[in-house]
Amino acid sequence: MDVNQEILKKLLNRDKIKLWEEPYTLNDGELGILPEELCSKYAAETNLKTEILIECLENLRQHSYKKFIARKKFQETGVACLDIKITDEANIVKTEQYEINLNNHAIDLKQKIASKLGKDIYCLKMICSGRLIENDLSLRNQGVQNFSQIMVLIVPQSVSEAEKSFALQKDVQMTRATAEFLADHEAANANLDITDQNGKRLKLPEDEKRSLILAMSLQEKGRTVLKRKEYSHSLMLLLESDAEFKKCRSELLQVADNYANLCLDIVWCYLCLKSIKDLPDAKQRLEKCELCFRKSYGPNLERLSLLKGSTGNEKALYMRLHLMQGILAFHQGFYDESKCKLSQAQNEWSKLHVEDSKLTEVMSMGFTEREARLCLRDAEGNMNIAVEKIMQKREKKRMRQIEADKEDEERKLEKLLGKTVNDIQINATLYKQLKGIGIPNGAAKEALRITNNNFDKAIQILQEKRNELYFVPDPEFTEDCISTQMIEQLTNILGEIDEKLAKSILTGVGGSIEKAVEGIMEKGLGHFACKHEASTSKQAEKDENKEMKKRIYEDLLPDISRDAEDYLDLTLEEEAKFLEEYTKKLSLI
Template sequence: MASNYVEEEIKEKLRSKLNQEKVKLWLSPYTAEDGSKGSSLDELSTRYAVECNLSVDKVCCVLDDLRLHALEKLASRNKFQQTGIASLKVKLAGNFQKEANNGTRENKYTVEIPLHERGENLKQLISKRSGINLSHVKLISSGRVIEDGSSLQEQGLKNQSLVMAICLTEAEAEARVQQEQLLKVSRTREAAEILASKDDAGDGHEPFLQIADQAGKSLQLPPEERKALTLAMTLHEKGKAAIKRKQYGEALLLLLEADKEFRKCNSDILNAVDNYAILCLDIVWCYLCLQSVNDLPDAESRLLACEDCFNRSYGQNLERLAVVKGEIGSVLALFMRLHLLQGIVAYHQHKRHEAITLLNKAEKELQRLAVDDEKIAEVVSMGFTPQEARLGLRGSNGSVSTAVAYIMKKKEEKKKMRLKEKEEREKRKKEKRLGKTASGESVSVDVYEMLCSMGFPPGAAAEALRQTNNDINMAIQTLSTQPELLQLPDPVNPDIEITDELIAQVTSMGFSADTAREALKRSSGQVERAIEELLNSGGILSASPVTQSSDQQDTSEPGPSSSKKTPEELQREKDAIDSIIPDIPENEEDYLDLSSEEELQFLEQYKALLNSL
């Protein structure tokens, strides 16, 4: 690898000199009319060899390679202009890469195809060339998965574009497993869409992804923005779970799906959270593990976007993080991986000094993140998990006592945040059930609860606010002039169980069981109110107010019962959600718990390569 690197470095140096002097190797006198080497190439090689302190033979060989490459590129461009047939560079990655390294399959090659052809046609070409079953091939270009049904041009491919081909599994004998892995991506997207479309004020049984800023404050988002962001975050979690299993091909596909959804959100939302920055970091990590970090042009741009977000969120020297969270140890793991990946990209760009600087920075951060195993065991013995112990020790510079206090503080903060989340969800749930006012606004939960605290029945309070557009004074006046509203059922808790015991208390006053049950429903199960209403009405209940309110609620705000689903649909949703739950971590700081073992291996590998040069 080091020898290839030196060859590439020499090529970059000579290419730079050619550009400075505006030398065009594909023209005379460096190229003859028949395409062979021109008379002046040897003279140019001798001069460059002296100026660059290289052998003449080496320079001549490299310049001729550059000349032939330029001619090939020119021929490709002319062919594309005349015929519309594009030349695409294909790089094999993942399990393809392993077989290429073993000499059983070529690593890189070029395919020709018109850009108006669909993605599936390109996949067929690559499948035939590589000898891999068509259904097991996935293609990526410029950081996006190439879709089967759209044209290559619509998906941004151009002449000379680079395409990365991934095979998700290795052996032909595992064809069934391969197919299941491929299906995971579509199943995951379907499940994530179900989760994203669920109202966050649901019944409390489905998982709930809290969308918050760096300080943990919940963000209130428009429905479409929230759906896109929830879908992106869910796909990202599935991708991170695949990374932990070292299934980097599957992980990359999921992460690029998440990237597509993140791009639907406006920049203000993405600036408020660091999720997109971490996604970019994870995508480049997959590139590295698939041995393709030096072949994809968007690796550098993703790391730049990640660095910009981290600096904006935490400060260039983590000063904002110290203010917001009180410590920097936990998030240091993200900066360590960022600097490591930046150093590796710089290495492949032949920026030696920059690579050395960044790798040295990553090494120092790795040393700061190192935690003594005995201290972890000591904290675990106190009843904490290994993850809590590791994050606690990192956040407290290795002090066991401080780590315990840190973990307890985090637990308390998490408890308060969960309580606040629950209150917010309950409030949104109430708001949905209360419906809309005459002007189309949601009934104010706060004003509704004020009326209830004043002794007005819940159903009457809600209906009065609907009619008066949340004006509390006008609502009180309406309740005094429309006593029939007092018979309306509670809109927040409409399905109160009417027990035999409650009915018996009302029938003991001489009313029939059916009348007692209806009165209890209208009074939300309150016996005193039910009896009072029956006494005032002479035991005869009018059905019109209830019907009117029910109709109004159905037209103003669809409630949970307005979209009944079949048992099959509900089971499908449950199965889909169940497929996601195992990969959504309970600890929101799970992404910070990097073991750093793989990072250390890559660091040592690239430092050794730099030293060998």
């Protein structure tokens, strides 16, 4: 619908004129009478020539009559009329109408569309109200209604492109599987951190941490793909992330900016896929985004200013938000609101724009493009202040990394120490204190285990059971500590023995040759062989986990930025193009 029709539609709604009824439309759907008084009135209000005005009114009349007939048919037969917006591989968009009973499975609709387009159904992805439509559920159960607008993404179909399409869908599935593995294992083991806007770790319950890790992993992957301008691929990943975020507490989503940025990125995909005006989901997401920003950053960014000492880079997110609000308002016919939002976005862009010469000069000092751009924005273009800010950020990052490394070492040690008799984590600090006064590692661990982390009682029991506790294996001694010489010593004493079995025995006794020989003489080699066989089956499972972890590091983790400000690094080049395009459109109204 062009701009003139949008304006006329607004006037018709204001005057409560129903073009699909008499006298404007006859019973057979043909054109009735367009009163001269009405045409003159609207011509004066819109400054349109009479022939253009009548043509626009006729287009609106035909459209409204078709909707009236479709509504009547739905009431009588249950067959719905759906607006299908199809975006092909080249981001070319066309809209078509399809009729189908909403009780049908989604795959039935997909088959109709694929048949008409001459595509295979696996090449199509359908999105309605911000969620991916599943093939094996009914349309009604997935929120599809009469006149719903469904976005259809077409992934490539030529021989080479079909492989690319399959790879794309497989990538989404594997990314999700990898993210789920990461969430299940790392949330429980506390090996992956979730930080606030200032880079500090957040302490969350395990189940909530798992959901957030899964959602944020998918979001980061989607954001990486978005930077490559692969909008269809990115949108699928971001919608998967959205589904996981919605499993978290709403109050957490409202105070953290992750979900706000996700909504912003999803609507950005809609815009780049030329679908922002047709999806009611876009308006809802921008509203959620604005609400989250206000709660997270403060109404006037005061909370953010207090936390970080500046607000420059977060304003880039606001610029994108206001731009898309202005574009959406334009397509909804709210031109005054559109003009206001686009003007706001223009002012923000002017303040955020970084001159290429300054960017190049700061980068020539050995800083990255991201560091240069973000700190020049933060310093309002002052290069000396920008360089100072970069150095300050690097130092803060270095200190945070030192602190994080210490915490990582603490967690690894706690994992080795295990639990007390009352199933409480053995206190690593108390363990280190006992080591510091000369207590052997194994004895220190066992004393704290027996006494449930009571330091005084641990000292007492170490004195009472010195001979027994001082021979407990070192918990920090792992299989990696076993040397070839140690295995050779054990072999020289006992004769030929399997190398893996020898490693297993030595690991169990903290590497002590003497204890290994004593144990074998007392219990027999068969006892240790059975234990080794049991541990081998567990090792197979560990190896499988290692393989999955390898995939995580190769595929997913490279896309999870180590830089807490990565999401703020918007060049604003595409935003500038959209701003120019819609400002020009507004000037023609």
